[in-house]
Amino acid sequence: MDFEMTAAATTLRGELRDLVREHVPDDFLGAFTSDPADLETAQAFCRLLAERELLCMSWPPEFGGRGSSAWEQTVVREEMWAHHEPRGAQYMGVNWVGPTLMRHGTAEQQRTHLPPIARGEVIWCQGFSEPEAGSDLASLRTTATRDGDGWRINGQKIWTSYATMAQWCFLLARTTRGEKKQQGLTIFLVPMSDPAITVRPIGCMMGPHHLNEVFFDDLRVTEADVLGTVDDGWSIVQNVLAFERVGIARYARCERLLHMAPGALGDRWDSLPAELRGRWARMLTHCRRARLLAYRVVSLQATGRVTPTDAAAYRIAVTKLDQDSxxxxxxxxxxxxxxxxxxxxxxxxxxxxHWKYSQASTVSSGSIEMQRILLSRNLLAAR
Structure with missing residues (x-):
């Protein structure tokens, strides 16, 4: 299949690079550092993209998008990650919270949540992992118990990125016990401003804002906060993970830095060991492989035929590329x-x-071991 980008996509890529050059400082290394100015740079850049209808390009116009192709949104995804994600945490709302709400949300939920995401005004966090339920997500213990016309949620989440700054949480909790642990799970859309929620940052080498513990102590929610069908949250989770695992174009940053290397070293480049330059060339080949795998999944998503197996294969390739490069x-x-x-x-x-962030790439969003298990099971089942 030919994945050559169109002329419109090429023009868009140039426009995005011009915007980054003009509005993002040369020393910008992401929004979540100890310098508050970096977060403000990202927030301002998000608003700029939104004003130009570049933030959620592939969203339908009625939800604040331009109705562009998935390929143009892929260009945005690539250029943002290549330049240290100047959208900050907004990629989460753009890549998977918004599309999931379009697919499973009520009309009221869509009216409430989609416009602020499209305007770059709101940050979401993901309440999935728990101390004893990380890669084995379905083993989670956070519970939502019926309480009159609503629910009371109690439990703990961990490794929750951006929880200190997020306005909303996409929360997975157990509502009943089924024969299988994937049954009886429900998604809730929860405001982080509720006093029943406590956030405790976890120190890590990636800097502030990235990892947190989140505690829910008798958090009261209503039926209007339920996304989709009660007890059928696992089917939504599968959609979320497929969008999330393909949503970050890690190969784009790897490729950009690899291409920077000869110019950065100048005359020293030719004196590098031949073995090291050979590995450098091999990494560029692996970048191309990861890019093509991503494009294959994007093409499948556009037709609604993407499977967890497709996302797993890409995820394995791109996270290994992240670390090896x-x-x-x-x-x-x-x-x-x-x-x-x-x-x-x-x-x-x-x-x-890049090295600092790559260390977590084979663990976050589902460990590489779990991706290999998922891929193996599906390949065996298809025989």
């Missing part, structure tokens, strides 16, 4: 002088940041 780039950057400036210093800082 980070190791190669770190070795290349080690050849730079201790004191550098200009492109070389930018390259060094970006490589350090």
């Amino acid at each position: 980070a190791e190669v780039l770190t070795e290349i950057a080690a050849d730079l002088p201790v004191t550098t400036a200009g492109v070389a210093e930018v390259f060094r800082r970006e490589v350090e940041d």
Whole structure:
């Protein structure tokens, strides 16, 4: 299949790069650092994209989008991740919260939540993982108990990114016990401002805002906060994970940094060991492989035929690429002088940041071991 981008997509890519150059500082390494100015840069950039109808391009116009193709939205996804995600946490609302609400939400839920996402005004967090239910998500213990005309939620979530700044939580809780642990789960749309919710940050090398514990103590919600059908939340989770696992174009940042390497090293490039330059070339090949796998899933999503197996295969390839490329780039950057400036210093800082984030890539959004199990089971079942 030919995945060559259209002329419109190429023009869009140039427009996005121009906007990044004009509105994002050269030293920007993401929104979630110890400097509040980085978060404000991301929030302002989100609003700018929204004003130009570039934030949620593929969304239908009635939900605040432009009705563009999935391929144009893929270009946005690639350029944003390649440049350290200047949308901040908005990618979560754009990539999977919004599309999930379009598919499963009520008209009132869509009216309430989709316009603020499309305007870049709201941050969401995901209440999935728990201390004893990470990759085995269906083993979660957070409960939602019937209480009059609503529900009371009690439990704990962990590794919740952006919980300190999010306005809403996409929360998975157990509402009944079924024969299988995937049964009896329900999605709730929960305001993080409720005093029954407590957030405790978890220190990590990725910096503030990324990882948190979230506690729910008799949180009162109503039927209007339920997404989809009660007890059928697992089917929604499968949709969410498919969107989420393909939604981050990790290969785009890997490829950009690999292409930066020769220029950053200058004359030193030719003196690198041949083995290291060979690994560098191999990583560029792996970038192309991951990109094509992503494009295959995008094409399947456009027809509604994507399966968890397709997403798992891509996820395995791209997370391994993230880590393997980070190791190669770190070795290349080690050849730079201790004191550098200009492109070389930018390259060094970006490589350090890339390595730091890559360490969690084979764990977040479902560990690589679970992806391999999922892929193997489906391949065996298809025989």
